[in-house]
Amino acid sequence: MNQELIMQWGPIVLMIGIFYFLILRPQARRRKEEKEFAETLKIGDKVIMSSGIHGKISQINADKGTVQVETGAGKITFEKSAISTELSKKLTAPIKEK
Template identity: 50%
Template structure:
């Protein structure tokens, strides 16, 4: 019985770490993977660097070509920001 109570704080620490650190990261990674798989030609996107553009091509090697004001630029798909793109494509709410 003494052995179990000695390890109880360590077990609780791992449980808290899983619930507050590991699990949310896994959930976010799953959402980002789903977002990247749903991208299609013509979507308006924003990169993590803040470049706004429209997807022209999605390549099998994990890259994509974005058309922006400067021309066509090749990016990694992982450089497209899920949060910023979702805000860009969200319907605008009219203020009265």
């Protein structure tokens, strides 16, 4: 009886474990890193938006979760989540050799 139960439910438990370690856990880690990135942004940081726009943060509105970015065309308001890269961090990151 006990062995039949393991044979029946074992693969299902194994699939749930694989699903957790391959999908849910990496997504949670990525969300945490993105949240920490957004919290470390400050006025004056040079950033690249996910749309490819380059600019400098001129104002941060923490209540609404938005930032005002000064670009060559003027000041534009974006969601914090639209910032993909902070240039000073990108430029100081170590270069990986092949």
